[in-house]
Amino acid sequence: MGEDAESSKINHSFLRDYVTEADVISTVEFNHTGDLLATGDKGGRVVIFQRETESQGEVEEVGDTGESGEYNVYSTFQSHEPDFDYLKSLEIEEKINKIRWLPRQNAAHFLLSTNDKTIKLWKVSERDKRPEGYNLKDEEGRIKDISTVTSLQVPVLKPTDLMVEVRPRRVFSNGHTYHVNSISVNSDGETYLSADDLRINMWHLGITDRSFNIVDIKPANMEELTEVITAAEFHPHHCHLLVYSSSKGTLRLCDMRASALCDHHTKLFEEPEDPGSRSFFSEIVSSVSDVKFSHNGRYLLTRDYLTAKVWDLHMEKGPVETYQVHEYLRSKLCSLYENDCIFDKFECVWNSTDSVIMTGAYNSFFRMFDRETGRGVTLEAWRETSKPRAVLRTRRVYNGGKRRRGDVGVDSLDFTKKILHMAWHPEENIIAIAATNNLYIFQDRVNTESQGQD
């Protein structure tokens, strides 16, 4: 397995000669063990990658686990099709907005995928045996002429090539009037929530014809609408707690034990606005695009347009940490408003130990912040500069001050290359970055001295 073959597996899985809109990756998610990585794209397809184990790949000289860390395509299926709502004359996009894996209960894997309107539960199972030796059917399945059957045999299971079957098990439809932006599986393993712009519903994984509405912020008069829900998530351990973020930059923690309808929050997390930096764009840049609980359940990570913030669940008056993702854009907000980039929704993720947070930016850059030191690093997900196994070098955006070689000027940033979607392996330092139609998987080399990432 040469370098080129590896790079084609990792980086070029989605690559075509031209970039089609349908190939743009819209969501990335590791499963709970990190062995599987699912991506959804604008064309409604889901591609699942599986990590190679030692027996299949090369044995690396680094690392005791022997995991080569290569992810190969495991299965591809069409999750959602373009749809048309005839009553409203509304096209329903097939773009996969979110994928969430269920905790594993048996040999099969389950994942939820959603587009704007419909959530689907998929069962991913392997088949590596098949029964042979039927009495009434021949090898191809045709019914045998019964007069040719002279003796009885017991069908036996024979190993075959591995086949991955993906079947839809549930379809949760007609639950949302507005566009679904988040789904989150509850820690109870039985329920999950789906959030659209104005409502959050709770479903039971086994019941598709009804859901509970737990949050509804739709005003009586739509003209009074000033705030929408932008993201929602269940607490990783407490099945009664959920958080949702709004376009006004607030977070609301809701306790479902308090009442059936959680319109009234249990806690409201809001940072008071700094009057000195107020501008016409203050509200837009404060809109939270993603919210994630930390793995330990004590903190919240939010992303707004210019910053990433860490909140302590016990402190509502403001974040405990604020990280500037691309402060150099603050003076460009008007142009970014004009070209709509100011409405881009970046995701943010925690690492497995909640010590590092990561989020995306423009120009194929993404940023990682070490919470202990407070320092941030800029990395790039771009085919031309990443060779397989090469150590990623850090990048810098030059905005005045001393310019170093390799720095990129603010005005030469490519705003069409945005890193919106990403995922961090639940246990190891492996990250998956979606850059338009390409998927990059980077892995930390623990044994090397440098801090670089593969």
Added chain:
Amino acid sequence: MFPKGTKRKFSDSGDEPPAGSEGVNQPSSAAVRMLSSYSLQRQSLLDMSLIKLQLCHMLVEPNLCRSVLIANTVRQIQEEMTQDGTWQIMTQALSAANAAAQCSADRLVATEVLCRQTEAAQGEATPRPLPTVGSDGSSAEELVVVEEEEEERVEEGVSTLSPQPPTSYLPSTFGMDPCWEEETDEDEDEDSEECASGSEEGDNDRLVEDSRTAEQVFGTFEIKNPAPSPDPALEELFSDVDASYYDLDTVLTGMQSAPKMGPYDLLESLSSHGPSPLSSSTSCRSDLNELDHIMEIIVGS
């Protein structure tokens, strides 16, 4: 207006209010220039935001979050302009030049409608320079306002706009909006026993809602522009649905009279000012008629 030799930094000063804009006792010439530069940029931002809001109607996939944020920005600008007093100056100046600057007034009225709740607090009596186009009530008028503003937005350089007779602007069209919204909610929530039926029932009670611009902006997220090419199959589909739910005739009329092109084609044809695929001549006038039709469909259906 601008100091000599200074390059106008659009992005920079658009963000921060200049220090000299608040309670200046002795306005120096520099402060005045800064102030007018700020006002100019604020106005540009307002115009840009309004264009973005109008274009929302034409997008296949309306993004509610984006529209809400833009609308809030517009409100904020309007509030500030009202506090500054520039709002009143603008409306007075424009109402004086009503005949010629009708289009600009439309823009004002439309934004006034958008921010009605904030201005009501200040007790402003904003003029309604548009002649009453129909006796159907404010709803029709506002529709005309919005549409004409949209036309003005999309086609610049059109000096005269005469309001279209609102033959198709039936109040039932607007009654349809919340009807549709609630009906589909009903359908969707039919099987959701536990859904918060309280709010839904409350909405159903308000079948006739004020059709403000904001309502149209947000309400039409539920009822989007029709398919680019209405075909008999779709009409058949509609004919099967119980007509008591909404005014089918208006819908079908609107769909049938839609030009045979989608919203993107419209934008392209207008921006390029090239050969228009519209039915009649390439004069601005017929373009406006077609635009009117389209806007009516988009907003009204």
